[in-house]
Amino acid sequence: MSARRRFDEELGLLHHELVEMGSMIEKAIKTSFKAIESDDEEAAKDIIESDKAINEMERKIEARCLKLILRQQPVATDLRLISTAMKMITDMERIGDHAADIASICLDDEKEKNPEPFRIVDDKILKMADIDLEMVASSISAFINDNLELAKTTIKTDSEVDELFYEVRDDIIKGLKSDKISPSLAMDTLMLIKYLERIGDHATNICEWVIFYLTGEHKNKKLL
Amino acid sequence: MSARRRFDEELGLLHHELVEMGSMIEKAIKTSFKAIESDDEEAAKDIIESDKAINEMERKIEARCLKLILRQQPVATDLRLISTAMKMITDMERIGDHAADIASICLDDEKEKNPEPFRIVDDKILKMADIDLEMVASSISAFINDNLELAKTTIKTDSEVDELFYEVRDDIIKGLKSDKISPSLAMDTLMLIKYLERIGDHATNICEWVIFYLTGEHKNKKLL
Numbered sequence: 004m005s006a007r008r009r010f011d012e013e014l015g016l017l018h019h020e021l022v023e024m025g026s027m028i029e030k031a032i033k034t035s036f037k038a039i040e041s042d043d044e045e046a047a048k049d050i051i052e053s054d055k056a057i058n059e060m061e062r063k064i065e066a067r068c069l070k071l072i073l074r075q076q077p078v079a080t081d082l083r084l085i086s087t088a089m090k091m092i093t094d095m096e097r098i099g100d101h102a103a104d105i106a107s108i109c110l111d112d113e114k115e116k117n118p119e120p121f122r123i124v125d126d127k128i129l130k131m132a133d134i135d136l137e138m139v140a141s142s143i144s145a146f147i148n149d150n151l152e153l154a155k156t157t158i159k160t161d162s163e164v165d166e167l168f169y170e171v172r173d174d175i176i177k178g179l180k181s182d183k184i185s186p187s188l189a190m191d192t193l194m195l196i197k198y199l200e201r202i203g204d205h206a207t208n209i210c211e212w213v214i215f216y217l218t219g220e221h222k223n224k225k226l227l
Numbered sequence: 228m229s230a231r232r233r234f235d236e237e238l239g240l241l242h243h244e245l246v247e248m249g250s251m252i253e254k255a256i257k258t259s260f261k262a263i264e265s266d267d268e269e270a271a272k273d274i275i276e277s278d279k280a281i282n283e284m285e286r287k288i289e290a291r292c293l294k295l296i297l298r299q300q301p302v303a304t305d306l307r308l309i310s311t312a313m314k315m316i317t318d319m320e321r322i323g324d325h326a327a328d329i330a331s332i333c334l335d336d337e338k339e340k341n342p343e344p345f346r347i348v349d350d351k352i353l354k355m356a357d358i359d360l361e362m363v364a365s366s367i368s369a370f371i372n373d374n375l376e377l378a379k380t381t382i383k384t385d386s387e388v389d390e391l392f393y394e395v396r397d398d399i400i401k402g403l404k405s406d407k408i409s410p411s412l413a414m415d416t417l418m419l420i421k422y423l424e425r426i427g428d429h430a431t432n433i434c435e436w437v438i439f440y441l442t443g444e445h446k447n448k449k450l451l
Contacts, residue, residue, distance in 0.1 A: 062445065072296055073306055082297055089310075093317055172414060179403065179410035186403035186413070190396060193417055221286065 010071070014081065017067055017088055018147070024060045024095050025143035029136060031057065031102035032202065036132050038106050039195070050106035057099035061092045087216035091146065094205040094212075098139060101198040101205075108191050127174070128192075131167045131199040134160060138206035146213045154210040154217070164203035171196045234295070238305065241291055241312055242371070248284045248319050249367035253360060255281065255326035256426065260356050262330050263419070274330035281323035285316045311440035315370065318429040318436075322363060325422040325429075332415050351398070352416075355391045355423040358384060362430035370437045378434040378441070388427035395420045 031050060038046040068089045071077065077085060138157050145154040175192055178184035184192070215221040228236075255274060262270040292313045295301065301309060362381055369378035399416055402408035408416070439445040 065445075069306065069310055072310075073301075073303065077297075079297065082293065086293055086296075086313075089313065090317070093314070176410040176414060179413070186400040189403070189410070189413070190400060190417055193414055194421070197418070197421065221289075 010077075010081070013067065013071055014084065017064065017071070017085075020060065020064050020067070021088060021091065022143065022147060024057065024064065024092065025139070027053075027057050027060060028095055028098045028102065029139055031099050032105075032132065032136055032139065035102040035105040038109055042109055044109050047106040047109035051103045054099050054103040058096060061096040064088060064092050083216050083219065087146070087212045090212045090215075091209050094208045098202050098205045101202050104198050105195060108195055125171075125174075127167050127171050128196060128199070131164055131171075131196060131203075134164050134167075135199055135202040135206065138164075138203055139209075142206045142209035142213065145210060146216065149217060151214065151217045154213040158207050158210045161203045161207045164200055168196050168200040234301075234305070237291065237295055238308065241288065241295070241309075244284065244288050244291070245312060245315065246367065246371060248281065248288065248316065249363070251277075251281050251284060252319055252322045252326065253363055255323050256329075256356065256360055256363065259326040259329040262333055266333055268333050271330040271333040275327045278323050278327040281320060285320040288312060288316050307440050307443065311370070311436045314436045314439075315433050318432045322426050322429045325426050328422050329419060332419055349395075349398075351391050351395050352420060352423070355388055355395075355420065355427075358388050358391075359423055359426040359430065362388075362427055363433075366430045366433035366437065369434060370440065373441060375438065375441045378437040382431050382434045385427045385431045388424055392420050392424040 031054065034046065035050050037043070038050060068085045071085050072082070138160055141153055141157040144150065145157065172193065175184060175189050179186065179189050211222055255278065258270065259274050261267070262274060292309045295309050296306070362384055365377055365381040368374065369381065396417065399408060399413050403410065403413050435446055
């Protein structure tokens with residue numbers, strides 16, 4: 004097999020692993036949300052445990068990228084692909100962390116002392132999670148399908164998540180003022196929406212790297 | 228000039244720029260804290276503006292790293308240095324973002340409606356900021372001086388920041404329960420300590436990359 008063909012095969016594997024890591028983080032977000040909605044502590048522990056698999060995947064992809072760069076002098080477009088992959092996985096791993104952070108809210112000790120049933124999720128928060136999931140899926144789809152337009156439109160969606168963050172934050176403050184929400188539930192809810200807001204930011208970062216991959220420009224600046 | 232010598236010169240410049248970026252983020256943390264302590268909205272706006280310079284620096288270093296990889300097939304240790312730099316700057320840039328996030332708390336609209344004077348910072352929070360600053364400085368110093376021990380001890384300090392986070396979080400909940408803190412100030416304070424906690428995490432990440440640079444192992448796993 005020619006060196007070039009072996010290199011292309013390795014790139015194919017990289018591609019495949021990125022898609023797999025994408026599925027892993029989407030699943031992590033979904034199951035975290037289920038755990039939190041049903042206040043399922045066992046499920047939460049499972050999610051935190053499976054975050055390790057996402058971290059392992061990041062390291063596996065990272066090692067593959069480094070070896071690809073080391074083994075053969077890549078041409079410019081290959082280098083762009085490899086550096087995009089190295090940047091994307093950092094954001095993907097953080098999204099996995101935030102899914103675990105969300106799940107860990109179930110395990111909050113304060114919560115157990117809370118007399119009311121643990122009800123943290125309202126329609127606005129569900130909407131945030133839905134947009135996040137859509138953004139994560141689209142950012143990876145944009146990469147797989149070389150879809151510049153999709154990367155650009157996905158970035159625009161992030162402002163909806165940001166707006167919902169501020170709306171729910173105001174709801175929490177109002178809830179505290181009228182004693183409709185306990186202080187510890189308020190803290191948990193604020194952290195929950197912060198994690199959701201950050202997931203949107205990381206999906207945006209992924210899209211920005213996809214744009215770099217496709218155009219050589221990162222945030223409208225020529226990088227290579 | 229030989230290609231190798233030109234390459235070494237470029238590596239020297241990379242080194243220099245990383246140190247400069249380190250100084251920029253340390254300054255950002257310090258000035259954010261001053262802005263928040265004195266509730267100085269103008270200073271806060273300046274910090275948010277100067278975060279752009281940190282982002283620019285990240286892109287400049289990133290472009291240099293990519294060019295270094297592209298221009299000459301780097302040997303394993305050079306490659307390790309370059310990939311460490313590419314990873315470090317992601318965390319450094321996030322620390323800069325968090326400094327701007329901290330400053331932006333001054334600009335919170337809710338706060339203006341707050342009857343009490345804006346006093347968010349207590350001794351525990353100051354302690355968190357001090358440890359953060361120390362961690363950031365040490366992580367970069369460990370890189371510059373090839374100091375493996377310093378990278379390892381710095382990582383251990385992160386648990387102090389985490390403990391303080393939970394202590395202050397409990398203080399906020401108690402403050403809310405006894406009406407000693409307004410809901411909006413509680414939200415701002417929780418976000419503040421979350422940013423401080425994250426800065427510690429990012430400094431830890433930097434140290435982990437320094438360990439990779441010096442040993443080839445990342446979080447006790449062989450990467451290259």
